[in-house]
Amino acid sequence: MENCIFCKIIAGEISSTKIYEDDAVLAILDINPVNEGDTLVMPKKHYENMEALPEAELVALAKAVKKIGQALKNGLGISGYNVTLNNDPIAGQMIPHFHWHVIPRLSEDGLKLWPQRQYETTEDMEEAAKKIRTALE
Numbered sequence: 001m002e003n004c005i006f007c008k009i010i011a012g013e014i015s016s017t018k019i020y021e022d023d024a025v026l027a028i029l030d031i032n033p034v035n036e037g038d039t040l041v042m043p044k045k046h047y048e049n050m051e052a053l054p055e056a057e058l059v060a061l062a063k064a065v066k067k068i069g070q071a072l073k074n075g076l077g078i079s080g081y082n083v084t085l086n087n088d089p090i091a092g093q094m095i096p097h098f099h100w101h102v103i104p105r106l107s108e109d110g111l112k113l114w115p116q117r118q119y120e121t122t123e124d125m126e127e128a129a130k131k132i133r134t135a136l137e
Helices: 007-012 056-078 123-135
Strands: 020-022 023-031 041-045 080-084 100-104
Touching: 007 023, 007 080, 020 056, 020 100, 023 056, 056 080, 056 100
Parallel strands: none
Antiparallel strands: 020 023, 023 041, 041 100, 080 100
8 A cells, every 4th residue: 555654664665673574574663662672563465454364464473473472571571561453443553554563561561451341231241242143154
């Protein structure tokens, strides 16, 4: 996609700090990191979201995320990280090119887990499950 900043980075038109690269995947440091080492892992081909991504490329990306995660632990001395995906603008996706964030976590970073809710009733829970199962058919 010609106006996609990640496509321009992949094409070498915009500089980045590369962490990992293979035939299908590019991983770069996020220029606005949550924590030091925050890495973006993306396919070299343009796909807007997870649903558009072919499964073979999803597997290649997952393997790269695993490598990056281990490298963050070993290289930065962290004990854990979050892997996040903002899929579509409503979920916070700012750049319409599929990518995962691999975010190193520190005990003192002040980040909190998402708040959790409860279903009002078991019937509400079952109704939500029914809608999702039906959509899978």
